[in-house]
Amino acid sequence: MLNGIERLTSLESAYIEDWKKAVTSAWSDIQISGGKHGIDPRDINICVVYCPLYAQGSLRESKLLNTPAGISDSRVVNKNFAYSKVIASLSEYSKKISGGLKLFAVFANKGVLLAGEPSEKDLIALDYHDTLYKTATLSMCKQLGIEYSFSNYENLDVDFPVFVDPSAPLPKEIEVPGNAKAESIMINILNSYLKLPHTIVDNKKNRKIIERILNMEGLGFNGAFWLIAGYLAFDYKISPLVGENGILLAAERFEPLFGIAKMTPSLSELTRINIKA
16 A cells, blocks of 8 residues: 555545545534545544543533433434444445445543542443443444444553543642643643653644633633543554554534644644534
8 A cells, every 4th residue: 555645646636535525525514634644535444432421511510321221312412423424424435436444433431521529330331331332333333334443441551540520629749830821831730640652842832722622611720631631641542543544533512622632743643534513
């Protein structure tokens, strides 16, 4: 297989444009970003990260559904509907051009936002949600005739607490620097707390990403820290998982959260399909 930009020059421009149309026609509010190496539509690996099934409510009031009948009972139902629509569209297009598509489905069973102290019921609920997603992924991929793998943060050795309270204080071992803007303080403590293979750079671009998240209503500085840190703890694993011709398919209710991906160098270079849902 050709690598990098050579893949793009080896395909007709109309070929690439057809792939983009297959993406953007699948959902009303969708954007393709990144993609330093380009994409060969004939052989794509897609990563999707599934959220725990939360009850309706704000991020600061996050509660898990204990035993929902299905994903449709959760506040993240629209995100998962969007995922299925886009994956189905890309699967149909890959077959049309005699290509292949593999889905890497990952359940986020760490960094789970939970207001208050977790209970045994919450741990049971996480396992239950894992099973629901695994069953739904099997059913979808079988129906579409695509290859897939299913894993979770624990299996992939994500170094992060299972539950985090959005209102909880910052970890005691973190020293919060003074005499700096909130965005720079956030970058400093993220670097201090997370054991990442890269340093989050304190530059204008990253400060702007954090500023937009801090301005999300009702989240607060500590809530923003736990939210951002939970994403970053896994983000650097995505590119090695899917390879150079991989894609991150991400759906969010809040558009500023898409920017977190840009704070991880390997993920920033990967093609990302952002869905507002």
